[in-house]
Amino acid sequence: MTPDRRGPAYDDDPVAHFFAEHRAAVREEPATDLTWQRVVHSRRPRRSHHRLRSFLAASAAAAVAVFGVWSWQQHPFGTGGVRPGQQISGSADYAASVASGPSNSTQVPGPVPSSFASWSVSNAGNGTLYDLGSAVCGQQVCPTLLRSADNGSTWRSVHTFAGTDTSQAVGSARPLIQPNRAVTEVRFATPQIGYAFGGALWVTSDGGASFQQVDHPGQAVLGLEVSRNQVMVLSADDCSAGVCRGPIYLSRTTPQAGSAALTTIASADVGTPLRGALLAVQDGVTVVSPIPQKAGTPIPPLVPAPDGNLDTIPSPQGCGTAPLESIALASNVSRLMWGLCAVSSTATTTTYSVLRSTDAGNRWSVAGNRTLTMPRLGRVTLAAADQAHLVATAGGPRSGSATGASSAGALVVSANGGRSFAPPTSAAPVPSSGFDWSASPGSSEFYAVPRTTAGYWWSTDRGRTWKVVDPTS
């Protein structure tokens, strides 16, 4: 009771009574040592990651095991959902087997929900495609995985992730960095083995029927890419509300049934809060492109170095002071790397020069001087098939992306190595929010995913023509 409000009138105040009643009904939850350890671990800076690694390896592995068992007992995924931070954030090798994480039990394939909207597409080879998206489940939205065994002609729903965090996965302000237990992206290494991630990291080895959670360094997984029997995972620490302030970690695993043990091969403290980081992997070449929280403070792309650090790719001469961005690795040509440099912008468009490196980023040359102009509609993604064929997309439902730019020109292609870009010969109308993501899975194919529609855009002729693949139709 405090004198400044508890005067005689207090007893007659129905509002005070209402809240006092609810306050009295508050149920105190246990304050456990495990949660305290999470607090302390999350708080500690990890700049001396490598020095601490060996010291912490044993204790972290033990903590992961104990915490995994405890979490499973307290919050089985099927009923209560996984909790953020189940993984011990940290500075240890992630040699823990996936068996320590909770699992999402086997589900039976069913029809595609009519409410399905595509978020992420992955080509698993042999005509098998996976499409992770959202579907209404009860009164909420659940990440739902579809599979096609005939290159996108027909689809079945194979898995629904009930209990994950979708609070920031839909809507116009969707951040690139998702909450710890979110699942928003999918990548498959084979028709059977694949990964669902986006904050959390899950692996399947039975074609999406069941998933098991994988321990990883840091709080949130920012990216995962698969190339030639190698899986690279990008994660970060100290993440909250779509921003990560801690170090980023690059880890590696191999796609094999029954194990997804991650080994951290490099880390870096980029020194500025990030609102995302993109990962490009192809034939043993890996590039990390951090996206700073504040516009106007660009960070150059990073590549893993043998000493466990992430080294920066210096801005090529052709870029002036602008850093390289939108790095893409050609899907059909080893060590061929493409990048963009912003050279000028208006209120609604940005013009880029196109840079090319044939030796995995050591030397660069200008392939197209000011040849690419994109609407300022989120971020620009570059996808490359080979020496000639590029696709650039812009968009994404992002907070702060409302520049008034039209989505016209949000999908353009080049057939001459970046010397010029033009809209495709034929394509469905571009969604008003553009495309969140585009990629070349190899051969002559490209994908572009808007995330705001039921389907995704697909080209099988190196970007010349496109059609919409709608799994709900």
Added chain:
Amino acid sequence: MVAREDSVETAVRQVYDAHFGRLVGWATPLLSDRDLAHDLATEAFVKLLRHWESVDDPRAWLYTTVANQVRDHWRRRGREAAAYGRWSGGRIDPEPVAPATDHATRLTVRDAVESLPERLRLPVLLHYYADLTVAQVATQLGKSDGAVKRDLFDARKQLAARLEGT
């Protein structure tokens, strides 16, 4: 340096032991999600460890931090619901819908506070529901005592009418 860190951890651990459990319980009805409440409370303690030197009133600071996060969550959920409504555009699956809460018979704290204009929500949450004094609320929100009292007066008027209605 290490000794100072240890002493901060010891001090915050005492605050943790005293307030963490109740903070989670306090936030749970506001979020309708115990796990999320647990996470927000944990995050508040992570921040408290980092900012311990500049925090004068840990309990008031913790409740204010969590109340801010709760308010942000409400905003996000509002935007999300609006966006999803536009987005799904009538393509809703014919799945069974859980029965809605009977708000007519029991008004929740969340309903009550969300019915208020944005500017009144934090003062009400902190004063009435977290039991902070007007002076504590004023300090935490960077307002004068008078401004907080005015906010509470306005809120009381609006809430009284709503409470009468239930």
